Amino acid sequence: MKPSLITWPANFMFTLSDQEIQAGCIYFERLRLVNSVPFFYERTFIPNINLTRFVSRKLENKSLFNTLHKYYQIEIISGEQKLKAIRADETIASLLNITTGVPILHLERKHNTNREQFRFYSSLFCNTELYSLYVTF
Secondary structure, three states: OOOEEEOOOOOOOOOOOHHHHHHOEEEEEEEEEEOOEEEEEEEEEEEOOOOOOHHHOOOOOOOHHHHHHHHHOOOEEEEEEEEEEEEOOHHHHHHHOOOOOOEEEEEEEEEEEOOOOOEEEEEEEEOOOOOOOOOOO
16 A cells, blocks of 8 residues: 555554644555565554655555665664554455454554654554564564
């Protein structure tokens, strides 16, 4: 899904600052495959603060972290992560090509950056049946 501008979802996974709420949200979704098998589905939420032309960028098969660094000089310096084992609902099961109700890993992340008071967020749903999730953070 191409990035688009939205209002922040109600009951967001992390507490947002007034500045983030007022700026609005850049939102996009990506499905990642390993050996042509869906491995994880990610929803990304970025505050629309000084990210000129971000919604026109093509992110397919590109690293979000590299894009932020190359065009906006934004680097991830730390983060917070919540992990939960959940059962896949119909939507997630369909995207990950698994049966509804199969256990999956749900990660909610807050990425802190080198830009003061600028952070972005992601919600990932991972099918770890065939592959492990490995992240250097």
